[in-house]
Amino acid sequence: MDVRGLKSKIKADGVNLLLAQWVDINGTPRCKAIPASAVDQFLAGSAGFAGAATVGMGQGPHSHDLTALPDLDSYTVLPWEKGVARIACNIHVDGKPWPYCSRVVLNRAIKRLEKKGYQLKVGVEPEHMLVTRRPDGSIVPFDPSGFDTMSKVCYDFKSLSGCLGYLRTLLTYMEQLGWEPYAADHEDGRAQYELNWKYSDALTTADRYTFFKMMTNQVAAQHGAIATHMPKPFANLTGSGSHIHFSLWDESGRNVFLDSSDRRGLGQSQIAYQFLAGLMTHARSLSAVFAPTVNCYKRLSVGEYLTGAVSGFTWTPAFITYGDNNRTHMFRTPEPGRFECRAVSGGVNLYLMLAAFIAAGMDGIERQLDPGDPFSGKNMYAMQLSEVRRRKIQLIPQSLQEALDEFEKDDVVKGSLGPELAAEFLTVKRKEWVRFHNHVSSWETEQYLTLF
DSSP: OOHHHHHHHHHHTTOOEEEEEEEOTTOOEEEEEEEGGGHHHHHTTOOEEOGGGSSSSSOOTTSOOEEEEEOGGGOEEOTTSTTEEEEEEEEEETTEEOTTOHHHHHHHHHHHHHHTTEEEEEEEEEEEEEEEEOTTSOEEEOOSSSOTTOTTOTTOHHHHHTTHHHHHHHHHHHHHHTOOEEEEEEOSSTTEEEEEEOOEEHHHHHHHHHHHHHHHHHHHHHTTOEEEOOSOSSTTSOOOBEEEEEEEEETTSOBTTBOTTOTTSSOBOHHHHHHHHHHHHTHHHHHHHHSOSTTHHHHSOTTHHHHOOTTSOOOOOOBOOBOSSOTTSSEEEEETTEEEEOOOBTTOOHHHHHHHHHHHHHHHHHTTOOOOSOOTTOOGGGOOHHHHHHTTOOBOOSSHHHHHHHHHTOHHHHHHHOHHHHHHHHHHHHHHHHHHHHOOOHHHHHHHTTTO
């Protein structure tokens, strides 16, 4: 879209307020409201931000302003707020792209991929929960119907119907936005839901995912709930992931992952397997990016396979394996021509994760790596750790600290963020780990107060 087209859209849509939106290192949306009458100033760089007031933007109080420069193609009318539109922005400082900006990082990765003749197409399955706060500040699942109590609650009609108004609103909005939604369901945890819409190029999907989080927040509030994408808000309930489906396409619009003659029987091409092998080779360092918080590893814990969630399954992988249409693997093949990564957390910054995926996958193609044969038909939840060790299967890191150690020594994944943001990421996330590690929990006092 050009400037003239943007102004025409603003007028036709009755928009009088623009949200200049970008994300910090955590993927948290940051905004400034711009009157539509000031669109020319906005386009010229009037939306300035103090970077030190946010997280992980590489600035102190003395630094020059972050300037949000709009990507006109990301113009999106807010369905829940009449007369308001969002425009995703790339951050610049002193006229240059800012290397700490997540969207700048993904754009850089996409351009490198385009030079190789490829485009990454991505679909996302964002799971999230609806909760409410008690007067004491604790949270409980949002259950207006009173039926969301089954031990096997997934797909249950009564549980789904209690929040049907919330889901219908979101689906209607996504249809209005042209996202082509095709499903919504009650997931395995109480008050846990997932909505699906059509895949697109990596940047568009990352922009829509960010907008989806903004939208769930506002629509949930209208229904008296809080929408949380926190990976593991309840210890005894299944956690929330953001499963990623991905494939490479060439300049002619052909899916280069697709190959009906695949000897492994999954309908994938040699390039697909090389890309996958790159992801598997770098999976332990990638985990710092696709599972970037302390809480993410409560969802990815191997220990959950021994204790189990309420349903008996956690639906999250612990081992770096791939297979056919088998949900117990880190990488699943739901159909020929694409793979799914099931380890991605609800707390992911999708811009950074996709940039890291591109780097790792392309490393696999450039080095012609091979992932080995798939574990078809194998229930990884039933595999004993002794067998895992015997087969030399790698585990996904079991803590943020472990993942950061892997990230720090992996030049490919670390390099995908760039030297500035990679250093900032390590600083921010190591501080997060230390704060968590130094916190004395109620579990510890219950276990140890009178033990010694």
